[in-house]
Structures are given as structure tokens and as C-alpha cells.
Amino acid sequence: MEAAFAAIPIGQSRTGKATYYNDAGFGACGTPINASTEMLVAVSYQWWTSANPNNDELCQGISVEVSYHGRTITVPVKDKCMGCTSEHIDLSLPAIRALGTDDVLNGITWKFVRSGGGGGGGGGGGGACANARNWAAGTPYTAGTVVRYTDGRYYIAEHDNPGYDPIISTWYWDPYAC
Structure with a gap:
């Protein structure tokens, strides 16, 4: 298992893959989730830095902005994906459907953003609200x-x-x- 990354690269665009899941229960942030009905994302275990994931920076108002074939969504990080590489995200079923499919998506672009939009480093608004x-x-x-x-x-x-x-x-x- 690789060591966790030291900092969340807010606003840094990445290219990767998205899969989906539809579990219900408690997410890694310690809150109830239902990935079959709720818009959310699980990110790779490699991004988590706290021994107690409930206290992790990812659970403190971080979302992921995902774009694929002209569609963009912004979803809150609420869970950890143990089977994902650092460039692979696991979207909830409604989130992946908002991108137009319920299949594996290769070639997505995504980035961490502070919840409510914005991108850091000259980024800003944009995302779902701009559209x-x-x-x-x-x-x-x-x-x-x-x-x-x-x-x-x-x-x-x-x-x-x-x-x-x-x-x-x-x-x-x-x-x-x-």
C-alpha cells in the first residue's frame, strides 16, 4: 500500500477513471450515506492522511468536480475507495448517471475543490453553477x-x-x- 499523499491538490486537474457503487451505511467520514440515491464520491485511500478518517481533511468540505463529454458535476467526498488508484474515483449511482451513463468511464477529468465550487490557483466559481x-x-x-x-x-x-x-x-x- 502506498503512503497517503501529504496534501490535497485543490484545483489541480487530473485525468482518470470513474466507476460507481450503490452501497448504503456509513461512509468514511462517519456520516450516513446511500450511494444508490445520493450524489457523492469515494476517493482513493491514497488521498486519506488521518488515522481516523472522520477527522481527515477530505471530510472537511472537500468535493470533486468531474467532467466527461461536456457534462460537469460537483459531488462531496463522503467515502474512501480501497480498490481505487489515486486517479480513479468511485461515484454514487446518481452521480455517474448525471454524467450520462452507469458504466465505467475512462478519460474523465476531475479535481478536488472546496465545497461550493471554486478551484484554487486562479480557479474560482464555475462547475455546476456556471452551467x-x-x-x-x-x-x-x-x-x-x-x-x-x-x-x-x-x-x-x-x-x-x-x-x-x-x-x-x-x-x-x-x-x-x-
Whole structure:
């Protein structure tokens, strides 16, 4: 087993592979997860530096921005992938579907970001919020889609839906920070 990396390279673009999983229980950050319904990512054990993963820097507001064939999502780090190399990430089922498939993705680009977007080193905003559409009733949305609601707040579709109102249909939508 390789030693853990000393620092999280915020904003540094990487090329690699994404797989998916759909486990439920507690993630490495010590919080309940359901990878079959929740947008999240597990990153390689090689990135974790704390003996107690609950205290790891990765659990302190770090997300991963993933791009593949013109689609970009930003998902929080909530778990550790013991079978992943440093360039391989394991997305939840809704997250990989938001990239257009539920198969192995080779040639993705991804980077660590502070939750809420941003990239470090001259990066900044961007990601899902920069590509957010204005929400419209009756417009179908797939899981992982970020929309700008009529009051200017952002929401992410946790489940596919036919255009339900994010304020009313909270099972389908979660608030999203940009």
C-alpha cells in the first residue's frame, strides 16, 4: 500500500477513471450515506492522511468536480475507495448517471475543490453553477442537474423528475451551494 499523499491538490486537474457503487451505511467520514440515491464520491485511500478518517481533511468540505463529454458535476467526498488508484474515483449511482451513463468511464477529468465550487490557483466559481439552467415547471431534469430557482437560489436534482418545484418537492431536490 502506498503512503497517503501529504496534501490535497485543490484545483489541480487530473485525468482518470470513474466507476460507481450503490452501497448504503456509513461512509468514511462517519456520516450516513446511500450511494444508490445520493450524489457523492469515494476517493482513493491514497488521498486519506488521518488515522481516523472522520477527522481527515477530505471530510472537511472537500468535493470533486468531474467532467466527461461536456457534462460537469460537483459531488462531496463522503467515502474512501480501497480498490481505487489515486486517479480513479468511485461515484454514487446518481452521480455517474448525471454524467450520462452507469458504466465505467475512462478519460474523465476531475479535481478536488472546496465545497461550493471554486478551484484554487486562479480557479474560482464555475462547475455546476456556471452551467445551471433556470428552473422551469414541467421540464424534465435528471439526477445531478443543478438549476437556478426563481428566487436566485440553486438546487440539485437528487432524483430524476418531470420538473417538480424544488421548494415543494424536497425529495427530488436539495439546496446547492455555489
